[in-house]
Amino acid sequence: MFLSKSFGYALRGILYVSLSGKDGRKIQVDEIADQLSVPRHFLAKVMKSVVKNGILDSTKGPYGGFSINKKTFNVKLIQLMELTDGTEQLSGCVLSFKKCNSRNPCPLHDRVINLRDKLITEFSTTTLGDLVDEKNPNFIKSISVL
Amino acid sequence: MFLSKSFGYALRGILYVSLSGKDGRKIQVDEIADQLSVPRHFLAKVMKSVVKNGILDSTKGPYGGFSINKKTFNVKLIQLMELTDGTEQLSGCVLSFKKCNSRNPCPLHDRVINLRDKLITEFSTTTLGDLVDEKNPNFIKSISVL
DNA sequence: TTTAAAAAAGATATAAATGTCTTTTATTAA
DNA sequence: TTAATAAAAGACATTTATATCTTTTTTAAA
DSSP states (O other): OOSOHHHHHHHHHHHHHHHHTTTSOOBOHHHHHHHHTOOHHHHHHHHHHHHHTTSSEEEOSTTOEEEOOTTGGGOBHHHHHHHHHOSGGGSSOTTOOTTOOSSSOOTTHHHHHHHHHHHHHHHHHOBHHHHTOTTSTTOOOOGGGO | OOSOHHHHHHHHHHHHHHHHTTTSOOBOHHHHHHHHTOOHHHHHHHHHHHHHTTSSEEEOSTTOEEEOOTTGGGOBHHHHHHHHHOSGGGSSOTTOOTTOOSSSOOTTHHHHHHHHHHHHHHHHHOBHHHHTOTTSTTOOOOGGGO
């Protein structure tokens, strides 16, 4: 419920690169997959689209790997979610009922839409930077929780 | 996000039977599928497990179909959800991260768990009866919103 | 300039959710 | 007791999400 595997892998991968690559070191997929116990090839596919969307940089070849860029910490969680899961889930009826809208709400509309909106708001105001910034209430304490 | 198709079909099917079958009339799958614009065979599969779990009654043969029983209106939404979607999604990390728990929380733990708990609470206190009881704030106004 | 490293690309595989079809069983009315 | 009706059961199909494997391209260092 709530969040896809792809989203989880992408987020954890980015945060791992952010924390381990602070000194400018490039981080390889193998290291991320090992450290986070995540399927290597699937992670590679996800990271590829993260790079394609400019959230991380990457370089091929020896000493290559993934690294943060100027955009990374300003990216909002909602943007990452759109990338991994698409946008359709963010609008539309929670029961996938086409005729449902605020004027003609399905039985669960108000209660559930309300909670979904809260999640969207949360994800629209939280950046990746917030998660690695100790001054921010959202920050992560330890790499072991990625 | 949030709710599966199966859950939506089950809920809408049950509510349709509740509203259309008030006079004791049995409601057939074909009618439900037609009226709610839902795939007939898939709905039949879902309704079968609804009956197996005692949430509705059914009788075969001419003039047969689905009907409410004494239990129907007391069933909580969370019970229906457990039936259609299983229980695993209700516990465990929202990022499917095995090492995550309240002492060692993943980056999104607190914020998202909080919202999920709200949904669980909502679904644990709302019954099917609430949705068809005009005195209740959750009630549905019209069959067209099923 | 050759070799090795590492991501990119793309093909393929598996699992889970969703959807469809056919056969069987139970029930009712004629 | 037969014919028609409708759910139950179960097999099968499709789609989407997840996962894996192989080949290609780029890069750096020797």
